[in-house]
Amino acid sequence: MTQRPASCSHAPGDACPDGHGHDTGPSLVPPPLALYVHLPWCVRKCPYCDFNSHAGKGALPFDAYIDALIRDLDQDLPLVWGRVVSSVFFGGGTPSLFPPGAIDRFLQEASARLRFAPNLEVTLETNPGTAEHGRFDRYRAAGVNRISFGIQTFDDAALQRLGRIHDSHEAEHAVRLAQDAGYDNINIDLMYALPQQTLAQAAHDLERAFALAPTHISHYQLTLEPNTVFFARPPQGLPDEDSAWDIQEHCQALLAERGYGQYEVSAYARPGYQCAHNLNYWRFGDYLGIGAGAHGKLSSGAQQHVLRRWKHKHPQAFMDNAGTPAAIGGDEVIDAARLPFEYMLNLLRLHEGFSLRDFQARTGLAPGVLQPALATALERGWLHRDGGRLVPTDLGRRFTNDVVALFLA
Numbered sequence: 040m041t042q043r044p045a046s047c048s049h050a051p052g053d054a055c056p057d058g059h060g061h062d063t064g065p066s067l068v069p070p071p072l073a074l075y076v077h078l079p080w081c082v083r084k085c086p087y088c089d090f091n092s093h094a095g096k097g098a099l100p101f102d103a104y105i106d107a108l109i110r111d112l113d114q115d116l117p118l119v120w121g122r123v124v125s126s127v128f129f130g131g132g133t134p135s136l137f138p139p140g141a142i143d144r145f146l147q148e149a150s151a152r153l154r155f156a157p158n159l160e161v162t163l164e165t166n167p168g169t170a171e172h173g174r175f176d177r178y179r180a181a182g183v184n185r186i187s188f189g190i191q192t193f194d195d196a197a198l199q200r201l202g203r204i205h206d207s208h209e210a211e212h213a214v215r216l217a218q219d220a221g222y223d224n225i226n227i228d229l230m231y232a233l234p235q236q237t238l239a240q241a242a243h244d245l246e247r248a249f250a251l252a253p254t255h256i257s258h259y260q261l262t263l264e265p266n267t268v269f270f271a272r273p274p275q276g277l278p279d280e281d282s283a284w285d286i287q288e289h290c291q292a293l294l295a296e297r298g299y300g301q302y303e304v305s306a307y308a309r310p311g312y313q314c315a316h317n318l319n320y321w322r323f324g325d326y327l328g329i330g331a332g333a334h335g336k337l338s339s340g341a342q343q344h345v346l347r348r349w350k351h352k353h354p355q356a357f358m359d360n361a362g363t364p365a366a367i368g369g370d371e372v373i374d375a376a377r378l379p380f381e382y383m384l385n386l387l388r389l390h391e392g393f394s395l396r397d398f399q400a401r402t403g404l405a406p407g408v409l410q411p412a413l414a415t416a417l418e419r420g421w422l423h424r425d426g427g428r429l430v431p432t433d434l435g436r437r438f439t440n441d442v443v444a445l446f447l448a
């Protein structure tokens with residue numbers, strides 16, 4: 040590592056804003072820690088979905104799966120001893136298929152093993168087709184304080200084409216049930232650029248979402264993912280790239296007008312309601328991944344590497360082996376040469392961008408390793424300086440993949 044030049048004006052130990060690349064010493068403070076819990080079953084598999092989700096057949100083994108999650112957590116605990124957990128996210132699959140008692144048992148067992156932050160955010164992904172009266176109160180009593188609804192669209196014909204199990208009225212009713220149960224932190228997932236969708240229809244979806252006053256809206260462009268029914272047999276009438284772009288731009292403007300600030304490629308929130316769990320991913324924080332197919336990421340700033348660990352994807356194989364090394368699908372160490380790329384892959388999704396000090400704190404690397412890629416990104420107008428931060432420009436956001444590729448070693 041190079042020595043700190045005498046011309047540097049910053050304090051010793053601070054990230055060098057001039058990108059000299061000298062060693063300012065590794066960060067010894069670990070990043071925030073989140074807990075992701077994967078619940079893999081759905082009523083039916085949607086034709087566009089490539090998540091690790093499986094149509095549940097017959098009675099689902101909720102209790103056995105919770106037991107397996109606890110064994111899985113026990114196995115990973117030595118990786119995070121003493122660290123505080125800032126958020127828990129039950130993702131899927133359809134976590135709302137799990138009865139509140141099962142969620143409660145998991146959270147109790149987890150809190151006996153981990154240090155939960157006092158303002159812990161606990162999100163439960165919910166398919167509106169599984170929302171039952173009375174359940175939301177009990178999830179809340181268990182500790183869930185944020186509900187994320189997969190609504191996708193309020194157009195009933197489109198919902199059918201997407202293979203969804205609910206109609207638009209059930210979706211609205213489900214959100215109201217959650218609000219009546221006292222949830223003030225609610226996300227609605229919508230997808231746009233749907234088969235046969237016009238710009239007016241996409242805008243109308245947003246109007247119906249606004250009428251429910253959620254605190255957060257995730258607005259995803261439908262993508263055709265390999266290994267899905269839609270990939271094998273693309274639906275008729277998919278908007279072309281230009282139309283999809285027009286929809287996106289128009290919807291971004293509508294969301295901004297209604298006070299939903301965009302903070303990530305697909306995420307919009309009312310002030311104070313950004314999703315802490317997802318922000319932690321994008322800020323290159325750490326997370327444990329528990330459950331079938333779950334991915335975790337744990338950094339070792341002082342040693343300048345990151346451990347990525349994932350679990351067996353298939354629910355039964357996961358349950359049979361949870362708590363033993365056989366449940367671990369793989370461990371991969373991301374070394375210092377690849378860390379800048381991995382960091383940018385996440386950070387450049389965020390409108391807030393990053394500071395060199397953040398980069399150093401998360402990776403343990405001296406900011407100079409970002410050169411010459413950083414200089415190129417600035418020169419091409421893909422990033423700009425905003426105070427002490429480096430922030431993607433509109434152009435940079437359009438070409439995120441190209442910007443990130445600059446940082447491949």
Ligand SMILES: C[S@@+](CC[C@H](N)C(=O)[O-])C[C@H]1O[C@@H](n2cnc3c(N)ncnc32)[C@H](O)[C@@H]1O
Nearest residue numbers: 087088131132133165166189228259260261262
């Ligand atoms: C794992 S799903 C969880 C929600 C819940 N399972 C449901 O669908 O109601 C998270 C969200 O990802 C989005 N999503 C899934 N597949 C997608 C695709 N191919 N393209 C765009 N968004 C997708 C959907 O908006 C979905 O609600």
Ligand code: SF4
Nearest residue numbers: 081084085088092132
């Ligand atoms: S309900 Fe959600 S997780 Fe399940 S298949 Fe559909 S989109 Fe995927």
